[in-house]
Amino acid sequence: MENEVQQEIRSYDVVVIGGGVGGYTAAVRAANAGLKTALIERIQLGGAGVNQGCIPIQYLYKNVQFIKECAQAKKRGLIIKGIELDLPRMMRDKNQKIRKYIAGMKERLEDRGVDIFMGTATVNADKTVEIAMGNGIEGRIKAESIILATGSTGRIPKQYQSMPEVLTDENAHDLVEIPPELVIIGSGGRACEYATLFSMLGSKVVLFVGEDHLLSSEVDGAIQEAVEQNLLAMQVDIHYNVTVSDVFEDSLGDIHLDVKLGSRDKMIICSDILVVKERCPNLLGLSGLDLKVKNDGVIADFSGITSVPGVYAIGDLVSGMASASAAVAMAIQVVDTITGKQRTLKNQWIPKAIHLLPEIAVVGMSEAEARQNGYPVKVDRINLATNLKLYLDDATTGFVKIISDVDSGELLGVCIYGEGAAELISQAQAIHAMGGGIEDLKRSLHAYPAASAVLSEATLAFLK
Numbered sequence: 171m172e173n174e175v176q177q178e179i180r181s182y183d184v185v186v187i188g189g190g191v192g193g194y195t196a197a198v199r200a201a202n203a204g205l206k207t208a209l210i211e212r213i214q215l216g217g218a219g220v221n222q223g224c225i226p227i228q229y230l231y232k233n234v235q236f237i238k239e240c241a242q243a244k245k246r247g248l249i250i251k252g253i254e255l256d257l258p259r260m261m262r263d264k265n266q267k268i269r270k271y272i273a274g275m276k277e278r279l280e281d282r283g284v285d286i287f288m289g290t291a292t293v294n295a296d297k298t299v300e301i302a303m304g305n306g307i308e309g310r311i312k313a314e315s316i317i318l319a320t321g322s323t324g325r326i327p328k329q330y331q332s333m334p335e336v337l338t339d340e341n342a343h344d345l346v347e348i349p350p351e352l353v354i355i356g357s358g359g360r361a362c363e364y365a366t367l368f369s370m371l372g373s374k375v376v377l378f379v380g381e382d383h384l385l386s387s388e389v390d391g392a393i394q395e396a397v398e399q400n401l402l403a404m405q406v407d408i409h410y411n412v413t414v415s416d417v418f419e420d421s422l423g424d425i426h427l428d429v430k431l432g433s434r435d436k437m438i439i440c441s442d443i444l445v446v447k448e449r450c451p452n453l454l455g456l457s458g459l460d461l462k463v464k465n466d467g468v469i470a471d472f473s474g475i476t477s478v479p480g481v482y483a484i485g486d487l488v489s490g491m492a493s494a495s496a497a498v499a500m501a502i503q504v505v506d507t508i509t510g511k512q513r514t515l516k517n518q519w520i521p522k523a524i525h526l527l528p529e530i531a532v533v534g535m536s537e538a539e540a541r542q543n544g545y546p547v548k549v550d551r552i553n554l555a556t557n558l559k560l561y562l563d564d565a566t567t568g569f570v571k572i573i574s575d576v577d578s579g580e581l582l583g584v585c586i587y588g589e590g591a592a593e594l595i596s597q598a599q600a601i602h603a604m605g606g607g608i609e610d611l612k613r614s615l616h617a618y619p620a621a622s623a624v625l626s627e628a629t630l631a632f633l634k
């Protein structure tokens with residue numbers, strides 16, 4: 171049951187503001203640690219990750235992966251006669267899965283005794299928290315520790331704001347029909363994920379990239395190259411150094427884009443565009459606090475400590491932390507900080523994945539970063555075709571690259587391009603988190619045959 175009218179000020183050990191993946195994890199962790207915990211959420215539990223980002227995309231990703239597997243079936247002696255797309259049913263199933271998952275989140279919070287308040291929180295300078303729950307119902311609570319997990323909001327870049335209906339990375343997963351031709355504007359993980367999804371669902375995709383490369387410049391160069399080749403193989407038409415100066419919709423509903431492609435001015439006409447939104451920290455209800463804030467978020471260390479004593483910040487709200495995996499990692503760290511546990515998790519060792527066909531996953535430093543930081547670098551690289559399980563599964567596209575310190579054997583970073591990369595990367599993270607190095611990875615044992623063996627195989631010279 172959600173809590174309703176609150177006349178008296180209620181006291182808690184911890185109040186969490188925001189019920190996204192970060193806030194949810196922090197609330198569960200705090201309640202498990204025996205702390206009296208409240209969670210305030212203004213729209214819907216699950217936040218951006220469950221409602222708009224990771225989960226809807228992951229659902230669609232599974233479906234296009236299935237299409238890809240069906241296309242390979244004939245070679246394996248399996249005749250599958252045609253695949254039809256039932257988009258309304260697909261959307262219904264996706265939305266139902268999301269609803270059920272959110273209901274499960276709510277149940278788990280309640281089981282642990284977390285009080286959930288559905289409303290907008292405002293934090294006062296004296297650190298009391300007002301909750302506006304609609305229909306004039308207000309509540310007031312206070313807590314020893316306040317965890318801010320209000321996330322980020324997406325903003326459509328200026329030139330597209332006058333367009334009546336622009337697809338964005340936050341709504342393009344709610345498909346009514348597949349656009350015959352789609353111009354995607356963006357260059358990061360979200361843009362590449364959508365280019366893959368729509369291309370597999372039958373759209374002719376053009377990708378307009380502002381920079382001269384795909385993905386963040388921190389991503390390993392070998393991965394950037396592989397992703398470009400992968401998208402080109404899917405007939406995605408990629409243009410670099412593109413500036414869009416004007417956009418308008420004509421009376422027939424076609425979209426006109428005035429673009430500069432390198433040094434050439436061009437007018438592009440297409441049926442649909444998808445604009446990747448800029449992310450900005452969500453400071454709603456937080457202006458009463460004297461928080462130090464940069465353009466991309468609140469300044470906090472990895473333990474969530476902000477400039478205001480007793481107030482912690484986690485997840486997308488924090489400068490430089492925009493991923494669900496970082497939000498979860500920070501949520502755990504921040505509760506450990508509150509309960510006085512010592513942990514030394516490093517930001518850089520949070521795994522990140524981009525769900526292309528096949529996936530990318532990275533953790534730690536890229537080779538270039540390790541060299542820039544002055545490490546004596548050793549690179550172990552292996553193609554996935556060498557692994558028996560992946561070979562049998564026809565999942566041979568891609569590679570594993572392990573970067574270590576040649577003198578000390580310290581693991582510096584791992585990147586994987588290939589099927590199941592998001593799962594495989596966890597092994598490197600776990601070994602690193604337990605203080606292990608390249609020798610420990612070499613000695614890790616696996617069932618036979620198993621894809622997970624590919625990391626240790628990368629370090630065993632005789633297989634290369």
Ligand SMILES: Cc1cc2nc3c(=O)[nH]c(=O)nc-3n(C[C@H](O)[C@H](O)[C@H](O)COP(=O)(O)OP(=O)(O)OC[C@H]3O[C@@H](n4cnc5c(N)ncnc54)[C@H](O)[C@@H]3O)c2cc1C
Binds near residue numbers: 218484
């Ligand atoms: C298209 C897309 C795809 C993505 N894919 C991935 C992915 O595959 N993997 C990955 O790791 N990350 C991904 N991300 C990033 C990921 O979604 C975010 O990093 C993650 O959701 C951040 O979690 P959070 O808990 O910090 O914030 P959020 O999930 O944004 O949650 C914040 C919550 O706080 C609530 N709130 C805000 N202000 C108040 C207030 N004043 N009072 C009460 N409640 C309030 C909001 O309603 C919201 O529910 C993706 C993002 C997008 C947009």
Ligand SMILES: NC(=O)c1ccc[n+]([C@@H]2O[C@H](COP(=O)([O-])OP(=O)(O)OC[C@H]3O[C@@H](n4cnc5c(N)ncnc54)[C@H](O)[C@@H]3O)[C@@H](O)[C@H]2O)c1
Binds near residue numbers: 358
């Ligand atoms: N699986 C994951 O872990 C995952 C997947 C997707 C996103 N995310 C998180 O969400 C955040 C955003 O993801 P992202 O990878 O798309 O990175 P991003 O938003 O930082 O975009 C990367 C690049 O795209 C360019 N860009 C963005 N919007 C643009 C636009 N409208 N027009 C032209 N260029 C544009 C930016 O200049 C930047 O160079 C990231 O911080 C990421 O960690 C995580």
